[in-house]
Amino acid sequence: DAKTTQPNSMESNEEEPVHLPCNHSTISGTDYIHWYRQLPSQGPEYVIHGLTSNVNNRMASLAIAEDRKSSTLILHRATLRDAAVYYCILRDVGGSQGNLIFGKGTKLSVKP
Amino acid sequence: DSGVTQTPKHLITATGQRVTLRCSPRSGDLSVYWYQQSLDQGLQFLIQYYNGEERAKGNILERFSAQQFPDLHSELNLSSLELGDSALYFCASSEGPRATGELFFGEGSRLTVL
Numbered sequence: 001d002a003k004t005t006q007p008n009s010m011e012s013n014e015e016e017p018v019h020l021p022c023n024h025s026t027i028s029g030t031d032y033i034h035w036y037r038q039l040p041s042q043g044p045e046y047v048i049h050g051l052t053s054n055v056n057n058r059m060a061s062l063a064i065a066e067d068r069k070s071s072t073l074i075l076h077r078a079t080l081r082d083a084a085v086y087y088c089i090l091r092d093v094g095g096s097q098g099n100l101i102f103g104k105g106t107k108l109s110v111k112p
Numbered sequence: 113d114s115g116v117t118q119t120p121k122h123l124i125t126a127t128g129q130r131v132t133l134r135c136s137p138r139s140g141d142l143s144v145y146w147y148q149q150s151l152d153q154g155l156q157f158l159i160q161y162y163n164g165e166e167r168a169k170g171n172i173l174e175r176f177s178a179q180q181f182p183d184l185h186s187e188l189n190l191s192s193l194e195l196g197d198s199a200l201y202f203c204a205s206s207e208g209p210r211a212t213g214e215l216f217f218g219e220g221s222r223l224t225v226l
Binding site: 032034036038042043044045046049087091092093095096097098099100101102103104105 | 114143147154155156170202206208209211212215217
């Protein structure tokens with residue numbers, strides 16, 4: 001599986017936007033970019049995913065570079081509840097299995 | 113609430129013992145995944161089952177085994193337990209077998225081996 005690189009940690013202030021970067025320079029044409037997050041003492045949860053175009057949902061936005069070698073997860077107004085580890089994961093829809101391969105992710109801290 | 117149910121939530125046992133963790137997937141999901149999360153290793157994929165058949169294998173030890181039953185619930189059996197097996201074990205489920213849908217995770221089973 002193609003790998004991703006994320007900063008170990010980031011800090012944000014409450015109610016400010018947060019931009020979480022992810023590099024995936026070896027991404028292939030069939031790789032979708034997925035983001036999951038893990039709140040303290042909980043299982044991971046799906047945030048958003050995309051292939052080429054920018055995507056928006058109720059939780060976040062995903063901005064994908066034109067060459068697809070990087071992407072940014074955008075939380076428009078961080079809340080204390082957004083403090084979590086955020087994982088950027090590539091998933092090959094051409095593969096035969098569905099498991100996610102987690103890296104170390106970015107630990108986001110939100111200050112009141 | 114993800115719809116994935118894991119039991120027990122907490123388990124304390126001794127080295128050398130055997131335990132069974134249980135997972136009920138979301139209604140309608142045919143794939144079940146098991147993950148181990150320890151402090152130093154992060155989230156490690158163990159194994160995937162799809163409709164009763166093993167679909168993918170990750171870093172699962174030979175002392176560990178899993179199965180998915182006809183009613184689609186799954187069990188992860190851990191035997192000859194060692195101190196290093198202490199971890200959070202997560203189960204996840206998805207509709208299909210491939211990487212086309214999101215995974216829904218349970219709240220985990222925390223295993224402590226003393």
